[in-house]
Amino acid sequence: MSDTPSHAPVNSILPKWIRGPQDFIGGLALVAIAVFALWASSDLQGMRGFSFGAGTAPRMFAFLLLGLGIAVMLVGIVTEGAHLAKYHWRGPLFVSLAILSFAFLIRPMGLIVTAFSSFLISALGTPETKWTETIIVAVCLTAFCSLLFPYALGLPLQMLPKFMIR
Known part of the structure; x- marks a missing residue:
């Protein structure tokens, strides 16, 4: 079986003036995220003179994302591009x-158990997971996080589950 896409006509629900459906939908998603960020940061204090407020950076990045999303949408309208690919939900x-x-x-299980289990859960996102390698990497990353956060960064994180602490 070939990995190259077929050149058969594709039935699309999008209008004909959208030449690159994947770019257009991707840009639309970026615009939606930017609009959500602008709405979510609307009650934060903005910039006053030369002093930044709590909402300055989120709004600045949201406007940049909005511009980028519109630009990607325009690319989807102006240039010929890929059709919508099948969405893989597993990852x-x-x-x-x-x-x-x-x-x-x-909080209840501590950093060691939580980091290890979260890494293993995320590894289920692909059928290509090799479990021996995944467990070795999970142990190494858990050990690194266990040293980094409480000792190198000084964050007061609980390391072990609550039932194991006296």
Whole structure:
């Protein structure tokens, strides 16, 4: 089986004036993220004279992202580009689950258990995972995080689960 895309006509729900559907939809996603960031930072204090407020940087980056998104959308309109590819949900799903598990487990389970388990959950995002290598890398990254955060950066993180601490 070949990995090259076929040149057969593609049925699309997008209008004909969109020549690069993948670029257009990608730019639209960037615009949506920028609009959300602008809305989320709307109640933060902005810039007053030469002093920055809490909302200055988020709004600045949101406007840059908005401009970039519009530019990518225009590229999708002006130039011929790739059609929409099939969306693979497995990677984003398991990476999101790993982030959520880290957020919920860090306090009750400590850094060591949480970092190791989050790494293993994110490794489920691809069918190409080699588990022996993944466990070795997870142990190394967990050891690195266990030294970096509490000792090198001085962050007061609990290392072990609460039930193991007296």
